[in-house]
Amino acid sequence: MQPEKEVTIYDIAKALNISPATVSRGLKDHSAISKNTRKRIFEAAQAMGYRFNSFASNLRRQKTNTIGVIVPRLNSAFMSDAIAGMEKVLNEAGYNLIISQSLEDTGKEEKNAVTMFNSRVDGLIVSLSYNTRAIPHFEQFIRRGIPLIFFDRIYEDSECPSIVINNYEAAYGITTHLIGEGCKRIVHITGNESGNVYRQRFEGYRDALKDGGIEWDKQCLIVNTLTSGDGEHAAEAILKMKRRPDGIFVANDNCAVSCMLSLKRQGIKVPDDIAIAGFNNDPISRVAEPNLTTIDYKGYEMGEVAAKTLIDRLNGTSGVPITNSLILKHEIIVRDSSLKNSRTKHR
Amino acid sequence: MQPEKEVTIYDIAKALNISPATVSRGLKDHSAISKNTRKRIFEAAQAMGYRFNSFASNLRRQKTNTIGVIVPRLNSAFMSDAIAGMEKVLNEAGYNLIISQSLEDTGKEEKNAVTMFNSRVDGLIVSLSYNTRAIPHFEQFIRRGIPLIFFDRIYEDSECPSIVINNYEAAYGITTHLIGEGCKRIVHITGNESGNVYRQRFEGYRDALKDGGIEWDKQCLIVNTLTSGDGEHAAEAILKMKRRPDGIFVANDNCAVSCMLSLKRQGIKVPDDIAIAGFNNDPISRVAEPNLTTIDYKGYEMGEVAAKTLIDRLNGTSGVPITNSLILKHEIIVRDSSLKNSRTKHR
DNA sequence: CTGTTAGCGCATTCAG
DNA sequence: CTGAATGCGCTAACAG
Secondary structure, X not given: OOOOOOOOHHHHHHHHOOOHHHHHHHHOOOOOOOHHHXXXXXXXXXXXXXXXXXXXXXXXXXXXXXXXXXXXXXXXXXXXXXXXXXHHHHHHOOOEEEEEEOOOOHHHHHHHHHHHHHOOOOEEEEOOOOOOOOXXXXXXXXXXXXXXXXXXXXXXXXXXXXXXXOHHHHHHHHHHHXXXXXXXXXXXXXXXXXXXXXXXXXXXXXHHHHHOOOOOOHHHEEEOOXXXXXXXXXXXXHHHOOOOOOEEEEOOHHXXXXXXXXXXXXXXXXXXXXXXXXXXXXXXXXXOOOOOEEEEEOHHHHHHHHHHHHHHHHHOOOOOOOOOEEEEOEEEEOOHHHOHHHXXXXX | OOOOOXXXXXXHHHHHOOOXXXXXXXXXXOOOOOHHHHHHHHHHHHHHOOOOOHHXXXXXXXXXXXXXXXXXXXXXXXXXXXXXXXXXXXXXOOOEEEEEEOXXXXXXXXXXXXXXXXXXXXXXXXXXXXXXXXXXXXXXXXXXXOOEEEEOOOOOOOOOOEEEEOHHHHHHHHHHHHHHOOOOOEEEEEOOOOOHHHHHHXXXXXXXXXXXXXXXXXXXXXXXXXXXXXXXXHHHXXXXXXXXXXXXXXXXXXXXXXXHHHHHHOOOOOOOOOEEEOOEOOOHHHHOOOOOEEEEEOHHHHHXXXXXXXXXXXXXXXXXXXXXXXXXXXXXXXXXXXXXXXXXXXX
């Protein structure tokens, strides 16, 4: 089968005996084209199988109507929600999305950034990879005036708008909850402390201990990459501790669940021997037994807000200062994995 | 801060006193440019902050180096694996990806197809949405000679290459396993039977029953959309059945797990009262208690293969027939949720 | 090995 | 309300 030839506005113009300029305007509903001509143009375009050439348009207009998104991974409940939220808002505003994942690798993140740059995205929404500590690869965007928005895993030293939750407060709250349930010795399993997310969760945990009258013990901090494998290793480490903890606060649900299951396999009772709390309200937290106490925050909303903030910047009357950072709400979801007291009370 | 002006190959040419054509060639490592000139060009480009304009290039070459991907959803373990596999292969081959999700809505799938078409993707990889039964929205690609590859949820009546597993065989195998564990009455929970995936799983189940000497009973088929909500409803329905089943084969893990948890909440023992098996080997299947027996198939590999098949088509010496469809391997993963016999034996 | 030339399809200024 | 003319930046003949 022969590939059909592309139809251009010139072809339409010729067919209708008008000029290409008129066709171009008619196609984009320019007000200065008569209703009738416009109608004829649309009909001809339809009939001839015309398709808009966005490359020519982009080249001409020096704009792409494309937004780049770089995230650590797509395959988490939080992230795919966030992306769904962005897609909705940006599509409605007439933008397309190019999505790529850094797979928690700063090198790949840099390459992704180059691709986005060369694709001349009109704006960029980023959640940083695990180890990224500096953002020279994003500075070219800032220099060229291309709006850059961070969400969740943000770069704190930049002027860019950032959409986050209050990780400190969430961690403080959930740790306080564990203390309220009677935990005296609480281990914290978390990720690289140099990023905003895990550092703040750690700080919230630490301060909650202090304010709860529990002395902070270095032994109680386990830092890894929060994979499920890490959860199992952490469980081993915990079982080997001289002073065994009676509570664990893990900075993500995946790791929390695998840690919990490992502990259970070794005969530990959860929450009686050790109470456990996670972070993210991943669906997995509702499947694990006992169900996992965790922090809920809305990925979809975060995506929407990030996208809206970006659109503000794109349309923004420059000079007018726009809200720089937004802190969205979170919620502590208390489930069985941490309910020491309530168990005693109820049974 | 002033946005910097764009540097073009003309600027580089002027700076080096050579022609733009030479710069263009040098930049893409054309063999007919001396090593020395090439080096000077790269250095100048670097120094001047040049960035390649893919729109101009695309416009000129009538190619985009972009591949479109349309899938039902991104947020399943299988799908994000598949996409990771594609991304790897296609990136290495110099292609970019535009990804979009139909959210199981044929209407959105159609819109996505239009976007891809207007973005002039060089090729398209598709897994169909739940209800899609006809593909007029993809015919324009075929007409224009743009390679189209289906994977997993394929369109069976098309000439397009398809990458799948043998759903029939997998379902047959896992049902036979349930029968081997002593199940006499096995319910099948599945999705819309008009798509290849769920129809074949149903047929495999039905034939396994027949070959296992179990009479096929219409009552035992529950069709829904396989969400976790559907799993709960299915559990209710099962509990209301006059003849209660002793086995359930669910066409996806998510639904299987929520069904299993609902049954457990109602006091059913799994696997003793009812054995359960799922499909997909989703991480959730290893978290649920008991661990879920399921079918493993490799999303990553499927993505890689789909991408490679596409690349073959793109480079393909036309006329040479290329393998049209590929059937990848699957594996039955037996876990506790279906081990009636073994339990008896071991304890 | 390098240069000249032309045009990909569209949007926009300016002139009617 | 419409048309003529120009160029966005790059690539690929073709010609040295």
